[in-house]
Amino acid sequence: MDTKRHIVHIDLDSFFVSVERKFNPSLIGKPVIIGGSADRGVVASCSYETRKFGVHSAMPTRQALKLCPDAILISGSHGRYSEASHEVTQIIHDAVPLYQKTSVDEFYLDLSGMDRFHDSYKIASDLRQKIIKDTGLPISFGMASSKVVAKMATNQAKPNGQLQIPHGKEMAFLAPLPIRKIPMLGEKTCQKLYEYGIEKIGDLQRVDLRFLQTVFGKAGLFIWEKARGIDHSELVPHSDRKSISTEHTFGTDVKDRRTLETILVSMTEELSSKLRRENKLASCLAIKIRYANFETHTQQEKIALTAAEHILIPGIKNLLSKSWDQHRPIRLIGVRLSNLTTGSYQINLFEDNEERIRLYQAMDNINFKFGDKTVCRAAGMEIGTRNFNPFLKG
Known part of the structure; x- marks a missing residue:
């Protein structure tokens, strides 16, 4: 029996912006910022056209508009986003037996064992196409043996793409990526690793576990495992x-x-x-x-x-x-x-x-x-x- 895990991470690209563009197609191709007021708010979401200027989510809106003065600022509509998220959730709910919704625009699916009957990557590909067709929203996914690698694969597949990391190829996929691409690795931890000349995940893969435990304590094992794509965490079903x-x-x-x-x-x-x-x-x-x-x-x-x-x-x-x-x-x-x-x-x-x-x-x-x-x-x-x-x- 095949005990390999097949985890899919799904992310709706620039979700709030994509929903607004669906209602107002004139925004397509233009720099868009969804967020609070120019003087007090923060960026909730931004289009790829603004990101090349250095704009990112959670940045103060004031700062974002300085970096990209031509950006169109929209206050956003929670009702629209909630409705779109519910629509996507229902499609996933009807298609797969086990999934976890981690935010309004992000999901994990566990397709482990389904490959005895169907090709897991094809299931994920078909589901992505159905979501795009039924909702009109762009979506990306990554598929791998663990949640952490699947999420990093999605980030590499964006915008509006998909990527499978075959079993046994996790370390090779991760090696050329910057260490800041590891989810949950904070800025302070990255700065400390930079001090030791560790900039790429490949550098981190060559470091001894005991060294990381000496420098970071209990977090050392977490860092060592994530650099190797090791992540045993299970999906928490949406209903839980x-x-x-x-x-x-x-x-x-x-x-x-x-x-x-x-x-x-x-x-x-x-x-x-x-x-x-x-x-x-x-x-x-x-x-x-x-x-x-x-x-x-x-x-x-x-x-x-x-x-x-x-x-x-x-x-x-x-x-x-x-x-x-x-x-x-x-x-x-x-x-x-x-x-x-x-x-x-x-x-x-x-x-x-x-x-x-x-x-x-x-x-x-x-x-x-x-x-x-x-x-x-x-x-x-x-x-x-x-x-x-x-x-x-x-």
Whole structure:
């Protein structure tokens, strides 16, 4: 029996830019930056036309526009990206038995064992073509014996390409690449390796493990293995996700409680609706606060399993009261629901309030049909009362 692993890493090229170009073809071929405001934001995604000027994601937008003054700046639409990501996820879900979604635009597939019946590389190639045909989005993939090599193969295949690294050829493929191409290898680690004259992965492959352990401690083995393409980590199936979160960066720092609570209510509604759609319940809620000086605080609280806003929203408001120094303005605020488990919200979790059950079902049905946030609560409404819209009765 063949025990060789066949891992595929899929990446949607310049995902946010590609989605925007699908809706506005006039952007094709032009330098595009998706991100926050020119004075305070950061680059979320950028087209290949901007990258040749040195622009990259997570760079301050101000700096990116200095490097590429002709770039078209777009604030972006989370709804569009979420919809496109869901579309791609569904195609993958229908095609392969085991996959891991690691971000909105990135997936790992495990095709190990499938080559007894079909050629694994052909399966991946056909899937890529189907995604391109059905969604109109460019996509790249790498295929190898481990997650780390598959990801590095994808990076070499971009843009809009594919690359297979045969078993036994991992070290030869990695050798000519710069050490900074190794995922999770930080800038400080690279600088330290440069000091020893180690610039290419091939240089790293020739270094003794004991030397790396002496210099980097426990991380030495991680570095040594990755340089050889050794990575035994398994895929975590998409359904095993343990948390969902969202955050909002303000255009100007905010210290008005009503504004903060309005945003928190909106974010909590969005997340709890998503939980119900995915048939999940959360037993831990957390709030994230980043002040103007970038100091960041999180506070969390255990709760009974739920996907109900009337329980989650007061909990989130309470965490805001506990964790916020009200003399300091806030730059970013976020909500995370975690310790997720599969299960439907039941009437007894809603305190046997049928009216409330019908409200959630009606909201979820409308939002599912017409898109998130089509209908939501008035943010200032007292959650937990029976003051619901009369049109939802009966």
